[in-house]
Amino acid sequence: MTETYNDSLIADTMETLQSNNYNIYFNDALAEVARFIEQGKYSRFFVLTDENTGKYCLPLLREKLGDADFDLIEINAGEESKDIDFCIGVWKMLIDFGADRKSLLINLGGGVVSDLGGFAASTFKRGIDFVHVPTTLLSQVDASVGGKTGIDIDSIKNIIGTFTQPKAVFIDYEFLKTLPARQILSGTAEMLKHGLICDAEYWSLLKESDLSQPTGEMVYKSVAIKNKVVLEDPHERNIRKSLNFGHTIGHAVETYSLINDEDSLSHGEAIAIGMICEAYLSYKKTGLSLDELNEITDVLMELYPFYQLRDEMNDELLEIMKKDKKNLSGNINCTLLSKIGQFNIDNICTSDELIESLQYYASLN
């Protein structure tokens, strides 16, 4: 992957997007970080990385920052770090470094770093400013935009968090060059989702492309879609729920895998499973045609490794779904599709329906 990533597909100029009182920069994004800091609004700044982004991404950022002085906070790589214990570690380091209310936290990493760093910052001294510099495809097209912060407790994903907007997001495709192929594909799942829920044309483009190498235009397009949705509905009262397509079941599978598998599924791999199951539910409940179900299934099955779902897992999966914060009063709620490019929110699904959809996936082997 590292070698084959195709530079020429990456666009040169892409307009800055306006989000909820902050900008999303694409052009010369790391230089924008430096400019942002030079404005001098902050007394100090801190950079949060994980082991990998400390190694692969920090040098690129440091180059642009010149001799600006900052303290570094590094966490282990992986979802296990998005836990309250690591969060306490970040808080304590901010205390020890003497961070004050005018300090800035720069989250340099994937969704784990931005979710954890966003939460830590939004609650430190009742909230200090933070910005995201997303370094995975997933965090570029999804996690860094929308103002959700979150950490896990006992492997329950994002059970604790806040809605807090970053002060800016800086998206630099350069970072993707060192990203392993499996992580690229994890982000691709969210891009496919963006097409499925609200842009049939984009979906068509994606399914005909080499998705192991999404282009800069595609990344930009996905960020623009996500940004539009969250701007219209920042607190997830209605249309933002469209982004949950694939996530009710996908999150449960992801949590299950996190608890039970040595080499657990990536977010995107789990969401791909979730999208297949929920496409099946869409076919059963909200009018998705059989052809479209097959199309979605084929595209996703070709891109993502098959994961063995066994009937014995169903109870645990359903239990996890019931604890999911999206669900109310024990009812399990899915965002489904009425056709490709059109979502349908708030579909309560029975245990039987959910199990049937899991069995549909299992039968694809």
Place this chain on the structure above:
Amino acid sequence: MTETYNDSLIADTMETLQSNNYNIYFNDALAEVARFIEQGKYSRFFVLTDENTGKYCLPLLREKLGDADFDLIEINAGEESKDIDFCIGVWKMLIDFGADRKSLLINLGGGVVSDLGGFAASTFKRGIDFVHVPTTLLSQVDASVGGKTGIDIDSIKNIIGTFTQPKAVFIDYEFLKTLPARQILSGTAEMLKHGLICDAEYWSLLKESDLSQPTGEMVYKSVAIKNKVVLEDPHERNIRKSLNFGHTIGHAVETYSLINDEDSLSHGEAIAIGMICEAYLSYKKTGLSLDELNEITDVLMELYPFYQLRDEMNDELLEIMKKDKKNLSGNINCTLLSKIGQFNIDNICTSDELIESLQYYASLN
């Protein structure tokens, strides 16, 4: 105290106050809680108490709630419970009880319960609704109004928290009947502060009253003052800082005592010390007259037990002040008085000045 609390001093009718999108109820406040719940906005509700409020206050609330069904979460009594570990405990119980986004948390207790419960609720599933039913004088006149939530880490007070408004506050003086005298006096310190920072007449009334038994009118008056201040400046950019009078030094003394003393100071006892020291700084720096300094010192020394401050403690106290979230870039910032009833914010104080003020207090023995 329990026996002598003077019922007749408690006013019968006091208008509901409007705060930041929520009401503060005084009349028949517990019946209002029941009414609030009956509106049916919530799928479930939970009551957070500590050992004492579970024993003394919950029965009164339960009586009004009739057969409404709720789950109870109880923490130990005392500041030690306002810690991240107890917070995690509250989160886990909410998870285990199956709390969803439409759940309500009722914080029945003093400032520890409302600060911790407010923080836990404001971050659970990215925020569920909560209301406060304050049961200490301190939490009635201070902690329950203003939208600050917070927890301590390593005994650093309120280092983690959010600005999140409750959906309502219900103030019932009845609860004060079981409150120990020492806790009454803890709340009185904040009432005196309200007079000192913005109402000379109220200060005069208070200093001539028996402050071991503040009246309902006084409580109401103090809540009204605090509410006015926080409504004008919810995020503490300017005039809300007036409420910090006595708190820069007071918080440090409180933290010190929490770490070092077996029987640590109450919040109000520490703030009384802080107010004496900061009145001294006001005399030195912002024009408070010597007569007024003496008046403030006399009133507070008569009400509160003397606490031994020794020179050896100064370094640790200054260290704590530097970590205080109110302070920027290592500068220590105090709200002072220019006269009784008039505050003066953003006074940077040097270590020498702060130590001199501590020595002033120490010399009062």
